[in-house]
Amino acid sequence: MSQAPAQTDDGWSGQVYSLIKDAGISLVTTVPDAGLTRLLNMCSDDEEVRVVTLSTEEEGVGMAYGAWLGGARALLCLQSSGTGNIINGLALPAFSQSPCLMLVTMRGQEGEGNPAQNPMGRAVRPVFEAMGVTCLEAKTKEDVATYFKQAVDMAFNDGNAVAVLIAQQVIGVKSFSK
Template sequence: MSDTDDGWSGEVFGLIKEAGISLITTVPDAGLTRLLNMCSKDPDVRVVTLSTEEEGVGIGYGAWLGGTRSLLCLQSSGTGNIINGLALPAFAESPCLMLVTMRGQEGEGNPAQFPMGRAVASVFEAMGVTCLEATDNKEVASYFRQAVDMAFGEGKAVAVLIAQQVIGSKTFGK
């Protein structure tokens, strides 16, 4: 993935800093590369690579117990991995902020991505997570700001979904 401006990563990074988020947990995705690179280069932001996305929910809960704000970044295919974990912030009414880059939507080159891609919003909603889906790169920052306020202001679980049309599609040579 090139490092050219995607129209949202820089703004989201600015909001991460502004919100005092100092911990990023992630199973990476191509669409998150630019943002994760910015976070990795910042000496005040710690990026934790996970073995499964669910760990990010636990790390985020523990960090909140200790006074640190965190963000879980994942590809939409990881949504299925975190259902068990989402019971924790729901039970505790504690913040759970997520940024999800979508696969399995229009333009997807890999049909294996469709089942999870189609289920993402309903899975999140079933677990009480509010979804804000940005279908244009200009919407990402405003949704992210709203999500930060809901998570850390109201103790909610919130996922900002970035639609595949914003990220671009992996075409698999088609």
């Protein structure tokens, strides 16, 4: 019997969770993605971390700003398709030079089985960079924690919008075969 993905050690979620704790992040906002399941479950099980389900990803940009104003630290977890929902919202961290830390699981890359995922998947980096978001793309499991730690420092020490993009090859490709 195969285990559900959430129960399998994926080689990065545990490390990112530890870094969330080390960074003192108390708020994790999300429109979930399958690839984020393990990490979100670890956060949900932690009483010191509040996981907030959003109706649209851009609310997470606002909540990160509000949290920072109130002295707390937030992380927005989203799928690549959701990055398109937050573009004008990114004016907020850019205008205020305040932290906006994001963890993005990529779709629309090599092996994608759903062509509707491809346009936004391809556009994440150019669109984010046009809005002043630094993108760090993890192409291996090992990269994820390395880049996440860098992103934490860039976001909270210097007031930047930073996204760690987790490549589809790290997450695994969703099957659409019948």
